[in-house]
Amino acid sequence: KAGVTQTPRYLIKTRGQQVTLSCSPISGHRSVSWYQQTPGQGLQFLFEYFSETQRNKGNFPGRFSGRQFSNSRSEMNVSTLELGDSALYLCASSFAGGGYGYTFGSGTRLTVV
Amino acid sequence: GDSVTQMEGPVTLSEEAFLTINCTYTATGYPSLFWYVQYPGEGLQLLLKATKADDKGSNKGFEATYRKETTSFHLEKGSVQVSDSAVYFCALSASSNAGGTSYGKLTFGQGTILTVHP
Numbered sequence: 323k324a325g326v327t328q329t330p331r332y333l334i335k336t337r338g339q340q341v342t343l344s345c346s347p348i349s350g351h352r353s354v355s356w357y358q359q360t361p362g363q364g365l366q367f368l369f370e371y372f373s374e375t376q377r378n379k380g381n382f383p384g385r386f387s388g389r390q391f392s393n394s395r396s397e398m399n400v401s402t403l404e405l406g407d408s409a410l411y412l413c414a415s416s417f418a419g420g421g422y423g424y425t426f427g428s429g430t431r432l433t434v435v
Numbered sequence: 436g437d438s439v440t441q442m443e444g445p446v447t448l449s450e451e452a453f454l455t456i457n458c459t460y461t462a463t464g465y466p467s468l469f470w471y472v473q474y475p476g477e478g479l480q481l482l483l484k485a486t487k488a489d490d491k492g493s494n495k496g497f498e499a500t501y502r503k504e505t506t507s508f509h510l511e512k513g514s515v516q517v518s519d520s521a522v523y524f525c526a527l528s529a530s531s532n533a534g535g536t537s538y539g540k541l542t543f544g545q546g547t548i549l550t551v552h553p
Binding site: 355377 | 479486524539546
């Protein structure tokens with residue numbers, strides 16, 4: 323069974339630009355969550371989508387947004403990039419969250435220059 | 436709010452040594468608990484989980500027991516290998532009755548770097 327697929331693996335963007343990251347969950351999983359991983363802050367929760375609805379959101383500015391499509395694929399967008407947005411962005415999918423557990427993708431490494 | 440505290444690393448061991456990585460948590464109700472492992476340049480892989488008190492999760496020689504009385508979920512392995520070198524994360528998922536703030540969210544510890552030498 324295919325795992326969680328994130329594209330692209332690596333991105334280099336310039337300050338002020340915007341970027342869109344993609345995540346394809348495991349077939350049958352309707353919950354998709356996004357995390358930002360940095361050496362200083364560790365793993366921080368961005369938001370979660372379930373059946374095209376955002377159910378939960380972390381403490382990130384409005385420049386960070388996302389959406390989920392009817393096939394459960396999800397995209398994350400960051401507008402007006404800042405140097406501090408450089409991070410590994412991880413997507414996780416789950417059948418229903420909680421004790422079902424979450425399967426992570428390999429991540430997208432975003433570098434803002 | 437919910438939080439997870441892991442023992443500080445890095446941890447350096449010789450091959451075949453015993454491993455313990457401590458993890459304690461703060462959460463209301465009965466969260467689900469997880470250990471994830473991250474190898475260089477990769478995402479997180481689920482190592483094991485436990486969903487209720489006294490449950491023991493195990494996988495690939497690793498074990499952890501959900502201790503409600505001490506709010507702990509310590510990771511152990513009897514004999515580590517060089518291939519176990521990685522970063523280990525303890526995490527919790529709040530109980531379902533925690534409401535909207537729990538959906539899809541894992542709360543992670545800061546991670547423990549493990550290096551195993553031959």
